[in-house]
Amino acid sequence: MGCCSPIPSSVKVDPFRGMCYAPTPAKNVAPWAEALWGKSGRDDLSAIRQMGFKVLRVYGNDPRLSHEAFLSRCTALGLKVIVAISDFPYTQDPQSKCATAPPYDCFTEVRLQFTTMLKNGFTVRDGEGQMRYHPAIEAIILINEPELKITYQGAIAKDAWSKGYYTKALLSALDGALRAEESLSIMGAKPPFTVVNSFSTCETCKTNVAGNKAGEAQVGSLAALGFMYDFVVGALKPDFFGYDPRHDLKSALQNRWLLGFNTQDTSDVICKQVLQPLKATPLSGLPIWAGEYKAWYQSMPDSKVADFKEDWSKLSSWVQQGASCDAAGAPLRGVSIFEFQVSYYKGPGDHQMTFGLYELGSKQLASTAKAEATQWKEFPVWCRKQKRNQQGDSWAQAAAEVVGGSVPSDDSCPSDELLELEV
Template identity: 30%
Template structure:
């Protein structure tokens, strides 16, 4: 094996071990709702915030569901106001089996009054630490845990710093800004006590040539910037920065490279990858924006996308791509409108709403058509990504899975799908779920038969008729006695807040001010779970009325509310009922069973006492007795029992934290509460199946697998890559040249981007746009004029770059 082959084999093994076998197949997402060219109609571009849920929420336009059906496993985002809450978005991403790549805002780097470019000589430590602390607190970490959210894959420290911090001619400045920013982020992690699986950090460079970069690679697009940055991490003092953390070790263990490009697949090997694998044999790389709207030689988008993914399979260090972009940017105008794969159609919408004080509309989507083939661009992407695709005919008509559950919703579905019992069944099946039932797949035909009379255009049957009939609990559905009322995760946060107020005002025995437990206070969803479940338990009849609160609540079985398990639903299910006096009363004192009681008791031992159970027979015998009269009395009783381990004066528990967890009451081991992932609902008539590869950032191989890869597949791939490199270099020597790359400019601000048939971008002045007043409780961490890095792939993607 040659030295080069050995390096490639190691690269493959390390990449598989760190990032998994599945390619990263992402979509760049910035759904700016502005339709007038040259006009920004919003003052924030943080589309991860709950305020933007009508774009991506499954019960609204469902952009994330659309991406998943196109085969995407990642979504790349730009705007990021760290004051906003992002956990809801990451929860939705995770439920769909995807992960997010989130960028830090440009604001603390270049736009705020205290930005590090103009006020601290490119030392960005303080500004970025402050921002990242807020990000960690507002959703990047799991709820009630100091571990990263499962839906977060990568954090982009800064997008295209070589175009704005301050420009590609000053690598000493942008490297200092980046390494100091990372230093601040690492200290933010320490301050929050972050542990467990850490996310990867990356810096996304432009595909320009950095002739001023002296660390190497200054004749190749993107490569010079990456080599300069590596030198900065390895020796920060050479760039005028004294690091507080071991940045060299961080770079080796957690950093990946990335870049944006509008070049076609055929350019990526000769212009970048061949030299990259020589310079960075152990550092993976991602193309964070990929899309060439004007392909050469009549090639289609589908062919080009498949080619770049094939290249990624041949070069294991290339983890994958993020397709640029999801939605057309009408506000930018000109050539910038060529990149979006979905346009907006004004004949149908998912509502007009307030987005941080701006009134916007979630218009429905229409696919853009590829100029080369006449094929819709989303279709080309789905074929390349391996997704089932989207039924475009359903994007701009009422959807029975989203229509309001009332008489107007029923009439809307009847009018749109006259006589169609299957579509009406989707609508009425939601009523079944809201009444605490489930329709098994074997009962689909029964549901369709039940629904057919409601679908007839001449039918006189009403929504109330359907509710009354389904309240009789037809035998073809499955009904759970442990149903509960809780906050609807698909509702808007503002509606949930209003619903909480309504419920609190209507209760007679529960005072939301004094009785809401601390563990369920603060987060709107936890508040909703506790308040709504208590409100319904006070009046447990007619859930369509008494568990509604203007659409903010849902009444469903434990298989559904157990998927998120907030710990704040007061129900009869001992596995999930809140560990409070109210939860104890409902799950145990109101007619529990010894089996269920033992599960609740063990939860009390582990979660409230910080102990566990080492003797199952002792727990079972304890559960056979009459239950203690209160949760406090239960805790006192458990402390006196010998079967409880891990308390002062008790035996240590006989297992370690490495023992596989279990929720079984018949097998002992550390107790955890499993969050099951619900089945991904189909979009349109086609069913959806998950990719087999899973997350591209999951650790899937151990030391033995690495040895196998090194001994077999790694060598084969390395050999194939070596042969391909020789072929391309041979073609170069024979006069077959790749697209030219040059940098004759001494500009202090911009680098020519390598884009075929397109002149190097010239700096353009940012549009002047006044910013509105701060929202109540909003820290002025965003704002300032729109920043754009030119007509290519700039940092101010969606205007005001939070």
């Protein structure tokens, strides 16, 4: 396979500072709705753009629904979107759950899911009637944190990692997505695919290797890198993971692939665990981004917002300068702050409700439309206001100032002191 020059890549990703956006219109589990992001509703997208952000990272979607209006609204505002395939074809489809048992072949499931997505807003027709990707789409997430979802005999890790089952599922998923594009004869430029790995380590991964010099760590002992190595080796040599691809996955790796990871840590940890060791590996030639970034320990009510602002400023400078870790780390192409709004539906466990830059107030602005997907129910759309620490400092303002933006006034959104999760 060759070692150890950087793997060449033709992927062009403009450096970006982005925002994670998972709109939920109520303080409980609720469906995605235009009343949150639309111009005539709460208009979250305009607020994100005013803050200075130009790229959105969104999460799994229902392919039965059209996403053209959302993407076109983003284009009108100058926003790019990193879209995602949901977990449904991998672990939730009652007819398959292709990523939960042998043979771990998700080709057909992802092909069908992605084909429907492409037909339902992810593509547009040009003046000659040919299908092209919607201009808002920046990249496509095949799956988020697959190593924490793909199972063997009901368990993550263990055999799912050591035997490379999760990697085989990813290789077949990429293969299926490529077939979906091919079947629709999509023309023009095509965005890169990516998998966003967790910040876990993987000393049992099939490709876990030691460093080249004395004292260098094994790849599997570093956050996310063990999983990235497995996928890259699989794309170069699919039979190592027992997969027989329909397409040239090596070409897809070099021309359509973006490495990715999520983290709840600071820039110093990202440097030591990912970017600096990555620079010394063949993977250093591939572009990489942080799909979720914000340290939970800089997000608590008693945390200093200034600490977050300083760290966010450092990461932003790495992206802008094309060099990280004082030039000792691999280039970081993009970072997405986690996240725009508090995810109330996740509950307080594992710091899940600490991350949002905005929280919901007590003033109802609108209601979502009734639809089959919501069992013909409507949900309230609450006003939003900046989340602040105990000293009254705003995380949203700090995030915006670093990227040269500003925050809309939230004077008209009264606080909700008795906010609790609805059941």
